[in-house]
Amino acid sequence: MVNKGSVRIGNLPGIRRLPFYLNILRRLQGDGKNIISAVSLAEETGHPTPVVKKDIEMTGAAGKTGVGYDIDSLIADIEAFLGWNQIHDAILVGVGNLGSALLGYGGFKSHGLQFIAAFDADDDKVGKVTHGVEVLPLSKIKPFAARRNVRTAVITVPADSAQQAADLLVAAGITRIWNFAPVMLTVPETVMVQREDLSAGLAELLVRGRANENVEK
Amino acid sequence: MVNKGSVRIGNLPGIRRLPFYLNILRRLQGDGKNIISAVSLAEETGHPTPVVKKDIEMTGAAGKTGVGYDIDSLIADIEAFLGWNQIHDAILVGVGNLGSALLGYGGFKSHGLQFIAAFDADDDKVGKVTHGVEVLPLSKIKPFAARRNVRTAVITVPADSAQQAADLLVAAGITRIWNFAPVMLTVPETVMVQREDLSAGLAELLVRGRANENVEK
């Protein structure tokens, strides 16, 4: 059971679907709804009912047979499972277009992530405040992360400086890196890297779209 | 072989990996390299060699036994498979933080996507130019898309107006929607929707990161 140095954590596609459920549940909660069945949630999300059931099961949430799930407690259980019931302080490296967009994207606060500082190699950006977050020089990563006990970081620098950014973050004690640069980062086993690729979705859209066109002919 | 009204298109995870390969291949090309083996590409990407081979096979690219793949033609084959060898004109609806970031994100141009207009319900935004793209009122979606023969659109409006935006796009003849709002859109079968969820990656990072911590203890 070596598993490449990492751990089984239940089903990954399921984990990725949970935030979507959460969004919908919060909306229903706001509308004053109290109970939802797996069937209705399946309809709202477009996923098959058994998938929704399995995903909920993974979080440990319990429903009432013949009734459904209590929305408030389902939300609480999903949030707890995702670790979104606490705020994770995070720093961001690379305040370009994408970086500043992420800083300004309000959605993350309700997803357990809060940016408390940003860093950039460009002296012209250093000292400015972007979306309420101060931009500091790269040399401040280590002291800042140590002082504020930061464990989570986002990399939004260009591909050719991503590894360098990762090295600085690792040296600063960061253990979770959300990497938006299209490179594989080399880090110690104790550091978790999540690579994010917007163009993956674009590729899927275009290829699936084309397959669809062919059918209609 | 009904398959829910849609079509088999080879392996979806594989399609999503191709843009990453492409990024790396372009970088190697820029460095003056001519040939690469599946093994080296596997090392660069962190994916297992057989996965890389299968993914390349899917694009129809051919290598030379005992030698490897010609980088130029591998790039060309992947681009052709993804539809990135041509520019797809696209429009964007919802010029908020995320929307304007996508407009400003230069990366899409090398990925076959070019924004030729943006649309917003907010009169204060209409008439302005964001990252070189003009912002027009929602009422102009239909005439604009018709005149410029646009088929691809990106939705970056808040969740509660996403369906309305989708309806406008469908009425305007759009057939491919890249949806960043956390809702399932109801559209005709002829329209392809790709939902994109940044918080899915965040969820994965936090859950995997936590599993990792437990192991070290």
Place this chain on the structure above:
DNA sequence: TAGATTGTTAATCGATTAACAATC
């Protein structure tokens, strides 16, 4: 009770991994 829904087990399907023959 009757109807609805959860929770779980078994069957299927697709993607990944392993292995190796063919080829330059």
Place this chain on the structure above:
DNA sequence: TAGATTGTTAATCGATTAACAATC
């Protein structure tokens, strides 16, 4: 030829789907 690598087939694994018993 010897070494390296592609291309493909078979085995494994994990996620999805189907089915249904248990329960309110």
